[in-house]
Amino acid sequence: MHPSSPTMDSAAGDTQVQPPPLPSAASLEALLDSINHLLSLLLLSSLTARSFFGRWQLIRTKLTSLLSSLSSSPHWSPHPLLLSTLLPSIHSTLSFLHSLSLQCSLSPFPGSKLHMQSDLDMASSSLSDQLQHLDLLLHSGVLHQATAIVLSHPAPSSSKDDVVLFIRDLFTRLQIGGNEFKMKALDSLLQLLSGDEKSAVLVSREGNVAYLIHLLDLNNFSPIREQAATALSILVSLNNESRKIVFEAGGLGPLLKVLETGSNPLKEKAAVAVEAITADPENAWAISAYGGVHVLMEACRSGSPAAQCHALGAIRNVAVAEDVRTVLAEEGAVSLLVQMLCSSVAAAAREKAVSCIAILASSHEKFQYSIIQEGGLQRLMHLLEDPPSADALESTLRTVSSLSKVDSVNRTLSSSTAFIVHLGELIKHGRLILQQLASSLISELSISDGNKRAIANCMSSLVRLMESPKPVGLQESASSALVSLLTVRSNRKDFMRDEKSVTRLVQMLDPRNETVLKKLPVAVVAAVAASGGDGCRRRLVAAGACQHLHKLSEMEIAGARKASQRLAGSRLKTIFSRTWKE
Template sequence: MHTSTPTTVTPPPPQTLLDLINGVLSLLLVSSLSVRSFIGRWQVVRSKLISLQSSLASLSDSPHWSQNPLLHTLLPNLLSTLQRLHALSAQCNDLSASAFPGGKLLFQSDLDIASSTLSSLLHDLDLLLRSGVLHQSNAIVLSQPGPGSEKEELVFFIRDLFTRLQIGGVEFKKKALESLLEILSDDEKSAALVANEGNIGYLISLLDLHHQPTIRDCAVLAVSILASSASDESRKIVFEEGGLGPLLRVVESSSMMLKEKAAVAVEAITADADNGWAVGAYGGVAVLIEACRSGSLATQAHSVGAIRNVAAVDDIKMALVEEGAVPVLVNLLVSGTASAQEKAAHCLSILAGSGEYFRSLIIQERGLQRLMHLIQDLSSSETVEHVLRAITSLAASESISRILSSSTAFVVRLGELIQHGNLKLQQLSASLLSHICPSDGNKRAIGSCMSSLVKLMESPKPAGLQESASDALVSLLSVKTNRKELVRDEKSVMRLVQMLDPKYEAVAKKFPMMVVTALLSGGSGGCRKRLVAAGAYPQLQRLTEMEVAGAKKALQRLAGNRLKSIFSRTWRE
């Protein structure tokens, strides 16, 4: 049985196509002037034809236009559309009753479709001309510029790439996106250049669900890289071109991999405080909370990061509560990755500091217990900081403060952070310690951190650290054994006395005097003796002469014991 082999029609050469197009265009320009029907519509078509004539002239002037593969599709489509319009113009010049066999409404629809197609092709042709790629030999197959390439070369390649993306079919778009991803992956610095030279609005439009899946997947990856790159400029352009809404839709309904990439981009965009409002405008609060609830671990971490970024926006705070964010955030303290735990703790600290209503919600969801448990095992100083801030805000409630003060494990952890944490953690721990006022037994359990508190009193930064350290130390010195332990620490006593020196200006005198007064409050002769031996008496005497508040009282306590000793020794002699 003989089977015929299908014949492949070879399209005419580009120059032949251009000649045919110009021929039909000339006829159409003439016939469009003499139409007898739908005159208004033909005036619109004629203005497009005149624009096309100008664009074709520019095309002819481009030295390498015939080598561009995009024209292999564009020119045949353009010829077909012009031929269709020419046939329609002939019908409009026919006054016979049979001019519109399908009726005028059908003809009108056909004319509108042809006119719209012409507009689209004219747009593509103008885009190709503006890109400048027709002035470069074989532009469409340029190899990607290497890392050491000139900026001009990379700019040209990016423009060519976006031209392919906007004009070409699926294969052109796919190859263009692959090249774009290669550029963005090879060099982070190229993100700003791509954002400025490329049509980011069109790239974002490819995130729509209706686009071919491979195209959409590549577009999501590209937008994610642009939004999350080190370039503030590229991130800003993605947002200004309307990228946040489509990215949230990808987070809401897409594959796991794309959700993760989109969540990365949303977190990066919302890191700019000025963009926070848009999450609510795009309905993103519910989307992000659901992603935290049911997304992959990576999606959870980036989604809670985005929530953390916008949690300080007043309108969004209430939306978070209404959409059930608090239990989800509390749960992430236990089930999330280290990154998700940190961001969830940070978010809870923001909400806890926003008023009693938010604090009560966190407490109802057992947020305090989760935070207290989390702080025992954490090694990340950033997460510990957010946990401490959240607990500090919750401790504004007297009942919570009592729970914290009675927890030996928690108080001991504060003591450890005062001894071994960074300055922020030391300050937060000291401040919280002085606020909750632990039981005497718990104060004795952390007596070893007192020398660290004395050292912190010498630190001028961060602001408030000296006050927090001295307040915590005074609280611990209400216990007799702690007073005895501190005065036995010669270095700490010498530090305190040095801080009393009027010439030592790094520390406000009220802080060391608070501590000295606390040491002398129990009437222990041993404390007085060690302070006098370290030189506290003359320092307090000078401060008294300078009329520094509290100095006279501290001096009297110190001097009373000293004078008694003198009288006793004189009597024995």
């Protein structure tokens, strides 16, 4: 029985008690007087009831609590709007109980005992609901204010205390009111959440987030569910604290239920919230507990473009968890994700799909083979040519790098001149992380001499990358790629003609230069000196490489002694040649 429209069956027949119109401050006082009078009568009659004495003692406990609650606030009259539904409902329940008490005082009992038991239980249940709502009002602190709070947005200059009071008032109205009250309260909540972040953070701290989650229930009015889902999606997107509060209040399960069964607008709001909640790695495990992987997959398959995009984002977030990856494999996630790479899919969705594929491909070889079997390599190669964003390009390159561990893919990539040239362009013009990935691929692929010659113009960029301490591993990747390219004779000659690159390389050999591991430039020098011809070796000697290598040999740097000997051998040949000519 709803407190705003109680319906009770009396022994004499069915009676519907409608709540009176909004009371004024004067009529509110009269209503309170009448309620207190009824309470006095009922507390007395509950002790003298001749029938159903046990039930009356239970009701008496609730009547005593009601009396105590009504006596605890000195400020009732300034809040007629808040009390316009609750006090008439309480009055109606007490009036009905009084009529029942009169019947139970007679001996013998004149009516149907089953009917009376039902009436008493119904009235007792209504009294419990009304007590709960009254307790909510009292604990919110709203009724302890001498002036009424109007449900409107606080001014920008409002103090924190004023905003907190507004939030408590708002959530109180949200919980005790009917649908119209709830809609107005939710409108005010959304207005507050769209303002400054500080006020929005206060909502998660001071508001009843658990009740906001409760409004997602299927039995609630559809516009209310949509507004509640919108509010939650904003809350979880604000910051880590708000996200944690919603998650700990049990928000993930109901949001997944909405994503599974709601209308399209509801699904979109729920998908936004689920993506935000799962952005915290500590929350990823919970997706499996709620059966959420299947729900997310279905949203990707049949949801609106917006719901699909955010569901993909949530899948990407939770794919970092091993047990979730197992479920993704069982649900056929790879096939779906590969399909999402086609150009007809929205750019944001493609970006999230390839990001998820990159995570799966790097986790286990079974995902690598599955991606290949689903035709993923071909779509990834197309995506490299026209990526929707820089992040998508990075994820694509990471995935290709993972797939290159498979022999058949390595051979395919190694023989693709277009792909190799593309890697060379990324080394010259890409972001640092892309330069690292491209360098790593060049060093790992079995590239033909012809394709190595095709990207000889990226060698100077590789030398510059060797000087960069971040990201971690970039120097190693760049030096390995450069060593690989220097296996081609023409590339070695081109490299040695580049005075700036040679100077940079020799500077990196200097023991006083601590920005790079010495074994890396030593390996490059060794690659040139091994079969670069006397001209290449002489240029290194002239640039001062020998003296640095000698010191590095004494420091026992790997490869330094051998490289030094080769350059020294070249120097002796030069000296003998000059002597003979003289």
